Amino acid sequence: xxxxxxxTTKSHRWTRRAAVITAVATAGLGLASTxxxxxxxxxxTRAALNAALVAGRGASVGxxxxxxxxxxxxxxxxxxxxxxxTLPAEASGRSAVQLTPGQYVEFTxxxxxxxxxxxxxxxxxxxxxxxxxPLGVTVNGGHRKTMTLTSQYAWLYNQYPFSNDPNGDLLxxxxxxxxxxxxxxxxxxxxxxxxxxxxxxxxxxxxLLLGRTYRAGDKVRLTASGTPTTIDLLDSQxxxxxxxxxxxxxxxxxxxxxxxxRDSADALDRAITFxxxxxxxxxxxxxxxxxxxxxxxxxxxxxxxxxxxTIIKGHQVTLSTPAPDGSVHTGVGFYGKDAxxxxxxxxxxxxxxxxxxxxxxxxxxxxxxxxxALSNSTIDGLYIHHTKVGMWFDGPMTNLLITNNIITDQIxxxxxxxIGVTNSVVSNNFIRNTGDDGLAMWSEKSENTNDTFDHNTxxxxxxxxxxxLYGGTDNTVSNNLVADPIREGSGxxxxxxxxxxxxxxxxxxxxxxxxxxxxxxxxxxxxxGAIWIYALERxxxxxxxxxxxxxxxxxxxxxxxxxxxxxxxLYSITNVxxxxxxxxxxxxxxxxxxxxxxxxxxxxxxxxxxxxGVNNCGSFxxxxxxxxxxxxxxxxxxxxxxxxxxxxxxxxxxxxxCDDRPPVVTPPPPSPWP
Ligand SMILES: [Ca+2]
Numbered sequence: 136x137x138x139x140x141x142x143t144t145k146s147h148r149w150t151r152r153a154a155v156i157t158a159v160a161t162a163g164l165g166l167a168s169t170x171x172x173x174x175x176x177x178x179x180t181r182a183a184l185n186a187a188l189v190a191g192r193g194a195s196v197g198x199x200x201x202x203x204x205x206x207x208x209x210x211x212x213x214x215x216x217x218x219x220x221t222l223p224a225e226a227s228g229r230s231a232v233q234l235t236p237g238q239y240v241e242f243t244x245x246x247x248x249x250x251x252x253x254x255x256x257x258x259x260x261x262x263x264x265x266x267x268x269p270l271g272v273t274v275n276g277g278h279r280k281t282m283t284l285t286s287q288y289a290w291l292y293n294q295y296p297f298s299n300d301p302n303g304d305l306l307x308x309x310x311x312x313x314x315x316x317x318x319x320x321x322x323x324x325x326x327x328x329x330x331x332x333x334x335x336x337x338x339x340x341x342x343l344l345l346g347r348t349y350r351a352g353d354k355v356r357l358t359a360s361g362t363p364t365t366i367d368l369l370d371s372q373x374x375x376x377x378x379x380x381x382x383x384x385x386x387x388x389x390x391x392x393x394x395x396x397r398d399s400a401d402a403l404d405r406a407i408t409f410x411x412x413x414x415x416x417x418x419x420x421x422x423x424x425x426x427x428x429x430x431x432x433x434x435x436x437x438x439x440x441x442x443x444x445t446i447i448k449g450h451q452v453t454l455s456t457p458a459p460d461g462s463v464h465t466g467v468g469f470y471g472k473d474a475x476x477x478x479x480x481x482x483x484x485x486x487x488x489x490x491x492x493x494x495x496x497x498x499x500x501x502x503x504x505x506x507x508a509l510s511n512s513t514i515d516g517l518y519i520h521h522t523k524v525g526m527w528f529d530g531p532m533t534n535l536l537i538t539n540n541i542i543t544d545q546i547x548x549x550x551x552x553x554i555g556v557t558n559s560v561v562s563n564n565f566i567r568n569t570g571d572d573g574l575a576m577w578s579e580k581s582e583n584t585n586d587t588f589d590h591n592t593x594x595x596x597x598x599x600x601x602x603x604l605y606g607g608t609d610n611t612v613s614n615n616l617v618a619d620p621i622r623e624g625s626g627x628x629x630x631x632x633x634x635x636x637x638x639x640x641x642x643x644x645x646x647x648x649x650x651x652x653x654x655x656x657x658x659x660x661x662x663x664g665a666i667w668i669y670a671l672e673r674x675x676x677x678x679x680x681x682x683x684x685x686x687x688x689x690x691x692x693x694x695x696x697x698x699x700x701x702x703x704x705l706y707s708i709t710n711v712x713x714x715x716x717x718x719x720x721x722x723x724x725x726x727x728x729x730x731x732x733x734x735x736x737x738x739x740x741x742x743x744x745x746x747x748g749v750n751n752c753g754s755f756x757x758x759x760x761x762x763x764x765x766x767x768x769x770x771x772x773x774x775x776x777x778x779x780x781x782x783x784x785x786x787x788x789x790x791x792x793c794d795d796r797p798p799v800v801t802p803p804p805p806s807p808w809p
Pocket of ligand 1: 366
């Protein structure tokens, strides 16, 4: 992969430039340099971390990310805070800036830019459904533009599958809930349920081409007007000129409307048919194209001018009768043929945006950005926004390469390999604000085999996990960066659940970094681990190799191995191996074991550990023989925290140290490891 210039490099360069300006100014005035003349250097981070801490991990992206809480503002910084259902918890870095109308946050560009992405939240309407509000954008005090922010795609409430109604009663009064530690409709007197119940999914993001290129050091100011506005971060970048394909089946020649006024779905179909007959690719020039259904793709190449220029945008459409697959809506999406009719092959999609219109979660609806079965295919450089799942594949299928895409603001997963997806790679993609797992492999009915998630960045999934594997054979999760999972999930999960086939062969979890994971699990009322290995429906006994991973600033634990209490005597977790792992900061323990089984540890170094290094409950029988979970010390496991070395001899091999809810000791921020 091409290594692009890291934001820290840009930041240093800007600092030097600022120093030169300051020197010239002070020389002219004959004054000594004073702090008042120095410009504050822009703070560029990755997932709110010093980029040096995550070098080589996560996606290499064309934009620089700046957190609002590090910028100049006359508003109010909120957070940091990690409690679900709050604005700070869902913000990158668990902090943001709140503006009342007239207040601003101002970012200093770290490098030349002609485009920005703003991640923000504005309030919902009292009865749900969302509203819009203007946001003023100026550069160096001029060049005023207005973004129209919306909360129509944000703000969900209540229990699965969630609701847009802030005033609704519980969707499942027969489910146990943690808020009352009870089953509400089986409780007398009935508990009082606070409304809105479990508000979440507060943020959305929006892109803006600035219309010209500004320089490093120029100041982008965002000013709220009309409504209180929370700004989480700003991404800035220099977007290159539109890609032009001359020899192609151009959709304009088949009646597509780049103004977005007329429906262009049929025109795209005609351009695809022509391209297939003449062995051409399809080209979609700059413009916004209205498409309100699936475009079925097979044996075709479709190129846009780049995701900032070519926008395929649709309304959600209610079907008059449900589709055979159970959908009650349709919407914009590019779909391979269903695997039951052989799937599609040789499909290549690149360089466009898919803007959906999905505002509620209906799991039977096929309203995903990309769907169906795509073998021997590539998907590169798309921006997918406001669909249910960015990319959801139902195999069997094989040999799909997914690179350099951005998937944000989804109702459910970012990407899911479902049912027998094999020999496929997901690399260098950026995922933010999903309503379920960011990246998942779900081996339901048949195994996903020999797939890789490599060098992706996943930020702020508001529910579930950054990256999750549910069963499968010989799959790899490597070099990813996962930040800020919020509830009912964590950074990385290996789960035998959701009807998945067993893990078999090897599972490689290699050189990933998580930060601010190890979340609170509200249904269990305990803290999870940044990596969460969960035997719910089967044993986990494949060769699991966790090597070279860094778990930073864990809210609770770094590592959790658990079998749910009702099945604790049925399933175990064995054959898990941790090597060359760094743990920097845990609110509680390095390892929490709540299962029978075993794991080995070699060169697992930890510091700033807030509780006993190993919280070992085993399978909760507490016999004189010790815990049902044993640890093997293969050497080099150094460091610790408040209670001494994290892997002390007295803990080995299976000393019971079980403590459900140890106090949380907030660690210092992550820092370079000597
Ligand atoms: Ca932030």
